[in-house]
Amino acid sequence: MRILIPSIQVPFIRGGAELMTIGLRDALIKNGHDVEIVKIPFKFSPESYISDLIDIWKKQDFNNFNGYAIDRVLVLQFPAFYVQHHHKILWLMHQHRSVYELYDKKNASLSSSELREKIIETDTRELSKIQTRFSMCHNVSNRLKKYNDISAVPVYHPPANEKNFYCDDSYGFIFYPSRLEELKRQDLLIKAMQYTKSKAVAIIAGDGGQLENYKQMVTDLKVSDKISLIGRFSEEEKYTLYARSLAVFFAPFDEDYGYITLEAMLSSKPVITCTDSGGPLEFVVDNETGFIVEPDPKVVAQKIDWLYDNQQKAKELGENGLKSYHNKNISWDNVVQKLLEN
Numbered sequence: 001m002r003i004l005i006p007s008i009q010v011p012f013i014r015g016g017a018e019l020m021t022i023g024l025r026d027a028l029i030k031n032g033h034d035v036e037i038v039k040i041p042f043k044f045s046p047e048s049y050i051s052d053l054i055d056i057w058k059k060q061d062f063n064n065f066n067g068y069a070i071d072r073v074l075v076l077q078f079p080a081f082y083v084q085h086h087h088k089i090l091w092l093m094h095q096h097r098s099v100y101e102l103y104d105k106k107n108a109s110l111s112s113s114e115l116r117e118k119i120i121e122t123d124t125r126e127l128s129k130i131q132t133r134f135s136m137c138h139n140v141s142n143r144l145k146k147y148n149d150i151s152a153v154p155v156y157h158p159p160a161n162e163k164n165f166y167c168d169d170s171y172g173f174i175f176y177p178s179r180l181e182e183l184k185r186q187d188l189l190i191k192a193m194q195y196t197k198s199k200a201v202a203i204i205a206g207d208g209g210q211l212e213n214y215k216q217m218v219t220d221l222k223v224s225d226k227i228s229l230i231g232r233f234s235e236e237e238k239y240t241l242y243a244r245s246l247a248v249f250f251a252p253f254d255e256d257y258g259y260i261t262l263e264a265m266l267s268s269k270p271v272i273t274c275t276d277s278g279g280p281l282e283f284v285v286d287n288e289t290g291f292i293v294e295p296d297p298k299v300v301a302q303k304i305d306w307l308y309d310n311q312q313k314a315k316e317l318g319e320n321g322l323k324s325y326h327n328k329n330i331s332w333d334n335v336v337q338k339l340l341e342n
Contacts, residue, residue, distance in 0.1 A: 088130050255277055
C-alpha cells in the first residue's frame with residue numbers, strides 16, 4: 001500500500017516523537033509498503049501560530065497527490081491528525097498537553113483559554129470521526145477518554161535499536177538519561193542523593209534547559225562527589241552506561257510513554273519510578289522489576305541504598321524486567337499488524 005504519515009517537526013529538537021514516527025515508517029517499509037513522512041514545522045509560540053496551524057492541517061487533503069492515490073494515512077500527533085483522508089488510522093502519540101493535563105488555569109491568559117477551547121473542541125470532533133483508533137499506551141488512551149470521551153486501543157512499540165541493549169556487571173551507579181527539563185524531574189534524583197548513606201553515585205546524562213539550574217543544585221546541596229552531569233552522550237556510550245548501571249531512575253511527571261523504562265528493561269536493570277510518573281507505571285512492577293515510590297527524595301534515597309546494599313537482588317529485579325518486556329510482545333511487527341488489520 002501507499003501510506004503517508006503526516007507529522008510536525010520542531011527545528012533542532014529530536015526526541016521520542018521523532019523516533020516513534022521514523023520507527024513506524026521503517027517498520028511499514030520493511031513490511032513491503034511505500035511510505036513517506038510529510039512534515040510541517042511547529043513552534044509553541046505565539047499562540048496564534050498554533051491556532052493557524054490547526055486550520056492549515058484541517059485543509060490538507062491527503063487522498064491524492066499528483067495522480068498517486070494514497071491508500072492509508074496514519075496519524076500520530078497534534079495537529080497533524082486533522083489531515084483529511086478517506087481511510088485515516090489514529091495511533092495517538094499525544095495531544096497538545098499544555099491545554100490538557102498540563103494546563104495552568106490560574107495563570108492562563110484569555111488567548112490561551114480560547115486556544116484551549118478550540119483545541120479540545122476540534123480534537124473531540126475530528127478524532128471521533130476516525131473509525132480505527134489506537135494509542136501508544138494506556139496512559140495516552142486514558143487521557144483521551146477523560147478529556148474527549150473517545151476510546152483508543154493501546155499498542156506498545158519498542159525503543160530504537162532495541163537489539164543493541166545488553167547487560168554487564170554493575171559499577172554501582174544509578175543512571176538517568178533524558179532531556180534536562182522540569183517535567184523529567186532530574187532534580188528529584190539530585191535531592192535524593194543528599195540523603196543516601198551507601199556508596200552509590202548517580203550519572204545524569206543529557207542536555208536541556210535545566211542544565212545550569214541542576215549544576216547549581218548539585219553545588220548548593222554539596223553532592224558533587226555523588227552526582228555526575230555528563231551532558232550529551234553517544235549511542236554507544238548510552239548502551240554501555242545502561243549495561244554497567246546498578247539501576248535506572250526514571251520518574252518524570254505523567255510521562256506519555258517513556259523509552260527509558262523499556263531501555264532499562266532491555267538492559268536487565270531495575271527501574272525506580274514514582275506514583276505520578278504515568279507511562280512507566282505500565283511496565284514497572286513494584287518489588288518485582290523495580291520500585292514505585294512517592295516523589296519524595298528521602299524515599300528515593302532509601303531505595304537507592306537498598307539496591308546498592310542488595311546487588312544480587314537488584315540483578316534479579318532487572319532480569320525480571322527483561323522477561324516482562326518479552327512477555328508483552330513489544331515489537332514493530334505487532335504494531336504494523338494491529339494498525340493495518342482492517
